[in-house]
Amino acid sequence: MENKQPKKVGVIGAGAWGTALAHALAREGHDVEIWALENDVVESINSRHTNDRYLHGFKLSANLKANGDINAVASDKEFLIFASPSLYLASTLRKLSNIPSIADGSACIGVLTKGFVPSAEGPRLILEEMESALPACYAKNLVYIAGPSHAEEVALGKITGLIAASENPKNSIRFRELLKGKTLLVYSSLDVIGVQICAAAKNVIAVVFGCLDAVAEHSEMFGDNTESLLLAAGLNEIQTLGIAMGATHAETFSSISGVGDLDVTCRSKYGRNRRFGQEIITKKILKDFKSIDDLIEHIGDIGYLPEGAVACKYVHEICQKHNIKLPICNALYRVLNREVEPLDVLQEILNGDK
Numbered sequence: 001m002e003n004k005q006p007k008k009v010g011v012i013g014a015g016a017w018g019t020a021l022a023h024a025l026a027r028e029g030h031d032v033e034i035w036a037l038e039n040d041v042v043e044s045i046n047s048r049h050t051n052d053r054y055l056h057g058f059k060l061s062a063n064l065k066a067n068g069d070i071n072a073v074a075s076d077k078e079f080l081i082f083a084s085p086s087l088y089l090a091s092t093l094r095k096l097s098n099i100p101s102i103a104d105g106s107a108c109i110g111v112l113t114k115g116f117v118p119s120a121e122g123p124r125l126i127l128e129e130m131e132s133a134l135p136a137c138y139a140k141n142l143v144y145i146a147g148p149s150h151a152e153e154v155a156l157g158k159i160t161g162l163i164a165a166s167e168n169p170k171n172s173i174r175f176r177e178l179l180k181g182k183t184l185l186v187y188s189s190l191d192v193i194g195v196q197i198c199a200a201a202k203n204v205i206a207v208v209f210g211c212l213d214a215v216a217e218h219s220e221m222f223g224d225n226t227e228s229l230l231l232a233a234g235l236n237e238i239q240t241l242g243i244a245m246g247a248t249h250a251e252t253f254s255s256i257s258g259v260g261d262l263d264v265t266c267r268s269k270y271g272r273n274r275r276f277g278q279e280i281i282t283k284k285i286l287k288d289f290k291s292i293d294d295l296i297e298h299i300g301d302i303g304y305l306p307e308g309a310v311a312c313k314y315v316h317e318i319c320q321k322h323n324i325k326l327p328i329c330n331a332l333y334r335v336l337n338r339e340v341e342p343l344d345v346l347q348e349i350l351n352g353d354k
């Protein structure tokens with residue numbers, strides 16, 4: 001590994017994205033250990049160098065080791081990367097309260113988790129939740145990592161760009177230097193709020209995009225022009241939401257963390273949120289749920305995790321709190337809450353109805 005000393009890295013969460021990034025780091029020569037909740041995932045990574053459950057069909061670096069003991073994975077690491085889904089982030093953090101390298105702040109912590117976390121005061125951003133659960137030394141020192149980065153392409157070694165956002169420029173640079181390699185290009189940002197909003201809200205737009213994608217196959221009215229219309233309108237809503245919540249840099253939304261991540265999430269064949277939107281139309285997947293709360297409570301029944309469905313609930317609450325109007329996000333909320341039919345509300349969106 002040219003001009004880089006191998007680092008000891010722990011990855012908390014062996015879903016597709018956590019596994020892919022851990023694999024990319026191990027491939028560059030770093031000493032990487034990943035925590036998986038499921039015993040079959042640990043066995044698969046260690047014995048066959050695959051993650052058959054979450055990243056099926058991809059050969060992983062032999063340098064990557066898995067462990068079912070979260071404390072062992074988190075201990076004595078220079079870098080820790082959290083990749084737990086937002087639904088399980090709080091419970092994961094509670095397991096790590098006694099790790100010395102976290103207690104003394106010596107581990108540099110990065111976060112891949114997308115979405116929002118509920119609290120008594122309303123939806124929290126991911127880093128807010130983490131700062132409340134971690135020692136005080138991590139306040140304004142965490143690094144949020146995002147960008148157009150489907151796990152499958154990262155695992156394949158396709159060139160990918162990422163943003164490492166932190167209020168601590170030194171930590172942003174530390175993660176930038178850790179992550180960059182032959183196929184990963186990494187850029188720094190100070191706009192931690194804007195980057196988090198982009199990462200969460202783009203999944204909401206991608207669900208609607210999937211609905212449109214499914215309808216367009218059988219309609220002469222919808223085409224590439226329509227998709228671009230939805231993409232641009234969706235980006236406007238993400239920016240409106242970001243500004244309302246305190247985003248600091250307008251260029252965040254025109255960068256890879258904004259338009260870049262939104263574009264790949266909406267258009268890629270790998271996108272779970274796009275797939276969920278398609279299946280709302282093609283499989284009528286919502287028929288088994290009474291409301292958005294019922295959907296979130298039983299989201300495991302779907303067979304994969306569409307983060308946009310969860311984020312949609314919290315975006316709706318944020319809109320009410322800040323008195324902002326996001327027609328696309330609100331329309332999806334009404335669909336997921338079983339208030340309106342998908343085809344009816346899709347027509348409303350494209351007609352510009354409020």
